[in-house]
Amino acid sequence: MRQTLASVASVPLTLFGLILVTFLIGRAMPIDPVIAIAGDHAPPDVIARVRTELGLDKPLPVQFAIYMGQLLHGNLGNSVMTSHPVTEDIARFFPATLELATVAIIIAILVGVPLGVIAAWRQGSRFDHVVRVVSLAGQSVPVFVLGLVCLLVFYAKLGIAPGTGQIDVAYEGMVPPITGMLVLDAALEGDWDSFWNAGSHLVLPSLVLAYFSMAYITRMTRAFMIESLAGEYIVTARAKGLSATRILWRHAFGNIAVRLVTVLALAYAGLLEGAVITETVFSWPGIGLYLTGSLLNADMNAVLGATLVIGLVYLVLNLLADLAYRLLDPRVR
Amino acid sequence: MLVEIQNLRVQFPTATGLSDAVRNVSLTLGQEKLGIVGESGSGKSLTARSIMRLLPGNARISADRLAFDGIDLLGADEATLRKIRGGRAGLIMQDPKYSLNPVMTAGAQIAEAWRVHRGGSRRTADKAALDLLTQVQIRDPERVARAYPHELSGGMGQRVMIAMMLAPDPELLIADEPTSALDATVQAEILRLIEDLVSRRGMGLILISHDLPLVSHFCDRVAVMYAGRIVEELAANELTRAKHPYTRGLLECLPSLTHPRPRLKVMQRDPSWLT
Numbered sequence: 001m002r003q004t005l006a007s008v009a010s011v012p013l014t015l016f017g018l019i020l021v022t023f024l025i026g027r028a029m030p031i032d033p034v035i036a037i038a039g040d041h042a043p044p045d046v047i048a049r050v051r052t053e054l055g056l057d058k059p060l061p062v063q064f065a066i067y068m069g070q071l072l073h074g075n076l077g078n079s080v081m082t083s084h085p086v087t088e089d090i091a092r093f094f095p096a097t098l099e100l101a102t103v104a105i106i107i108a109i110l111v112g113v114p115l116g117v118i119a120a121w122r123q124g125s126r127f128d129h130v131v132r133v134v135s136l137a138g139q140s141v142p143v144f145v146l147g148l149v150c151l152l153v154f155y156a157k158l159g160i161a162p163g164t165g166q167i168d169v170a171y172e173g174m175v176p177p178i179t180g181m182l183v184l185d186a187a188l189e190g191d192w193d194s195f196w197n198a199g200s201h202l203v204l205p206s207l208v209l210a211y212f213s214m215a216y217i218t219r220m221t222r223a224f225m226i227e228s229l230a231g232e233y234i235v236t237a238r239a240k241g242l243s244a245t246r247i248l249w250r251h252a253f254g255n256i257a258v259r260l261v262t263v264l265a266l267a268y269a270g271l272l273e274g275a276v277i278t279e280t281v282f283s284w285p286g287i288g289l290y291l292t293g294s295l296l297n298a299d300m301n302a303v304l305g306a307t308l309v310i311g312l313v314y315l316v317l318n319l320l321a322d323l324a325y326r327l328l329d330p331r332v333r
Numbered sequence: 334m335l336v337e338i339q340n341l342r343v344q345f346p347t348a349t350g351l352s353d354a355v356r357n358v359s360l361t362l363g364q365e366k367l368g369i370v371g372e373s374g375s376g377k378s379l380t381a382r383s384i385m386r387l388l389p390g391n392a393r394i395s396a397d398r399l400a401f402d403g404i405d406l407l408g409a410d411e412a413t414l415r416k417i418r419g420g421r422a423g424l425i426m427q428d429p430k431y432s433l434n435p436v437m438t439a440g441a442q443i444a445e446a447w448r449v450h451r452g453g454s455r456r457t458a459d460k461a462a463l464d465l466l467t468q469v470q471i472r473d474p475e476r477v478a479r480a481y482p483h484e485l486s487g488g489m490g491q492r493v494m495i496a497m498m499l500a501p502d503p504e505l506l507i508a509d510e511p512t513s514a515l516d517a518t519v520q521a522e523i524l525r526l527i528e529d530l531v532s533r534r535g536m537g538l539i540l541i542s543h544d545l546p547l548v549s550h551f552c553d554r555v556a557v558m559y560a561g562r563i564v565e566e567l568a569a570n571e572l573t574r575a576k577h578p579y580t581r582g583l584l585e586c587l588p589s590l591t592h593p594r595p596r597l598k599v600m601q602r603d604p605s606w607l608t
Contacts, residue, residue, distance in 0.1 A: 232431035238387055240446045240497065241419030244411075254436050330436060330481040 007322045011315050018311040019071070019304075023064055026300045036298040037080055067304075076308070077301035081294055086305035089290060094309060095180025096166055097279065097286030101271035103202055104209035109264060112214035116221025121248055123226060131218060138215025147208045147281035154204060164283035167198045205282040209275060213267045220263045224256040231255065258329040265321035269314045335505055335537045336362040336384055339398040343379045343561075346391060354392075355379050356561040362505075366531065366538040368548030368569065370583075371558035377541045380558070381507045384539075385418050402504070420450040422505040423498030425527075428514035429490025433482035439466075439493040440478025443500055450501035465496040469526060488519035492526070499530060505537045513542075524551060545572070545583055557583075560607050579606055 035042070038050045051057050055066060070077060076086035112135075119131040154161035162168065166182050171194045178185045183202060186195035228234070229252050237251040276288030283289070287306055294302035326332055343355035355376040360367070369377040382388055383399060386406055399406045401417055409417075426432040434442055443465055444458035451461075459478075466474035469492040482490055491511060498506065508527060512520035528551065531538045542548050548555055549572040557565045557580045565577040575581055582600035 232426060232428070233434040235387060236424075236426065236432045236494075236497075237434070239385060239418055239424035240449060241415040241417070241501075242445070242449055243415070246449075251434055251437075255434065258436075330438075331483050 004323065004326060007319060011319060014315055015308075015312065019068070019308065020064070022304050022307045022311075023067060024060075026304055027060060027063070029298070029300075033080070033298050033300050076305040079294065079299055079302040079305075081297045081299045081302060086301050089302065090287065090305055090309055092177075092180065093285060093287045093290040096182070096284060097272060097275055097288060099181035099183060100202065100206055100209065100279070100284060100286060101268065101275055103206040104213060104271050105264070105268045107206065107210035108213035108217055108267065111210070112217030113221050113260070115214075116218040117225055117248065117253060119218070120222045120225030120229060120252075121244075128222075131222070135215040135218040135222075138211050139219070143208060143212055143277045144281050146211065147205070147278055150204050150208055151281070161204050162197070162201050164281075165201060166285055167194065167201055171197050205278050205284055208282075209271055209278050213271055216270075217263065217267055221256070221260060224259055225252055228252045228255045258325055261324045261328065262321040265317045265324075269317040272313050273310045334361050334363055334400075335402055336360065336539075337398055337400045338380070338383070339396060341380065341383055341396040341399060342394070343376070343383060343388060344393040344395075345389075346393070351393065353561055355383070358558075358561075358563055360556065360563070360566075362537050362539065364504075364535055364537050365554060366528075366540065366552040368540045368542060368552035368555040369558060370542055370545055370548050370555060372543060375558040376561040377558045378509050381509060381539050381541055382424070384505070384507065385422055385424060386414050387418070387424065416450075419446055419498070419503070420501045421503050422507065423501075423503045425491070425494050425498055425506065425508045425511045427510045429482065429485070429487060429494050430514070432494060433490055435482050437481075438478065439480055439482065439485065439490075443478075443493065443497045446497045446500040461500065462496070465500055466493070468499070468530070469493075469496045471496075486519075487515045488523060491515065491519075491523050495523075495526065495530070499534075502534070503536065505539070506531060507539045507541070509541045510543070511540075546587065564606065578603060 034047055034050045034054065034056065037054075038046050042050075048057075055063055058066075067077075074087065076090075078084065079086050079089050082089055115131050115135075119128040122128050150161075151164070155163050175182060175185045175189055175191055175194050175198075178188055182198040183195060186192070186198055231252075233255070234247060234252060237247045242251070272287075275284070275286060276291060278284065279286045279288035280292055287309060291303065291306040291310075293299075294306065338358060338360040341355055341358040341360075342353065344351040344353055346352075354374075358376070358380050360380070369381065371377045379388060379392070383394060383396075384401060384406070386394075386409075388394060394407070396407060401422065404413065404417070406414070406417075433439070437445075440459060440462045443462035444455070447453075447461045447465075448455070448458040451458075462478055463474045466477055471477050471489070471492055477485065477489065477493065482493075485493065495511075506527070511527065512523050515523060524547070527538070527540075530536075538552075540548060540552055545555075549569045552569050555567060555569050555572060556563050557575075557577065559579050565575060565580050567575060572580075572584070575584065579600075579602075582598070582602075585598045586600055588594075588597060
């Protein structure tokens, strides 16, 4: 119980560190946000005025204090690029990422965990070798290469997959946003044309992301299972005359389930954050695309805001995994 | 005969070819208590586990005959083996800390052994588990049944292990160094418990140990193994009349309270024992 409280209490502290570091990196960047707003050829008095308006003429600690103050009021400042409050932007972009990452992690778990378990059970077999090569490739091939190749093959050559974006242009704006996740919103609205269209747009990017994640999940599951299957309690289970299925799932897998939860939570968090490249390749209007756009435009408020959201997601998932660990493992309960 | 072994051979692949771990071992066992003694790596565990076909995956096993109650174990299919494992022959291992499943309660593990061989509802099995825990002389079976292995002491864990292996009422019990991981006082209790249960149920017992005096005190017959072979087999009460120099050597390097010696003997190994 005390450890649980301790891990909950560590969240704000970690968050503060994250804010501080991101803030400092943002201010240390060799890009001047003032010029980004006022333009390259603005007269010096305009530049000075913009600098004062942005509060950039004040000393760094004061700037940080002001930023923290705003943050505590839920204000992340305005985005220069979109001229909306950053919070509004994030609320619009984040659901798309959530949708993509959630579909991807579900696929990755449903495929990756059984693959890892069976590969460990048949260690050294041909099946195991294939699984190992496939999962090694998934971790080694850069996501943008895989994404572009998939687009080239399935969209450009074969024409069986839709192109980039979250939905065809013709359907854009047809579904009123409820959760911000298009497929879900379309289903809630009963707009099945939009549902199928948005769903088909989800296939390629989520498969690319899922493959990346699946590779990691498979490798971890396989390694955990090999260790677990070598345990003495497996000899006991065999000596009891249990079936192979029961030994494998109840006894061997039962012992790794807890550790696997942590891996899965981190893989999910990694998808929510690591979708940056995939979203760029597929022009997916998620937080990753927003973050890259803001970075390229020196839109520091937006960069800080997006980084914070991603960091928060990581922290929360980590915390949940930690709590699940305590709940599921009798040894640390 | 409960167990018949003729010319058992267990090999493991190594970088330099197959290496013999058990060679030309022949044994028979009825409803009696057989002790197998020998040092680490002498093949005593492998010999006993061959009877349940519980060798590591890379082991190669061959024998002129390897039978349990007349059933040929080398030709048996998985279904037949599963009926023997746990159902007709139980295995107790050294350290309950590792041999019990850490994420299942003691009660669930015993009930599982019961159900897989006797069927019946979950509730019957849970009740049977409590009864078995009482039989292995646990005073508070309800509490122990709900406990996870890490919450039990070594002696308690070993009682749970025994209860689990006795659940389907087997005819043979293999105890592979059942007390090596326990405190000296608990050791005696566990051995007494095993002895009591084995003789009350009329079971055969194979007790594997490296403790010569303990085995001779406890068993009817003793087989001494060295480098994968049985070098000597004799009635337990005749252990002092052992002929093989290895057995003699083992006996001579034991300290004694009644006849203290200034210096214990060191065994001189003879390469001819290997052939």
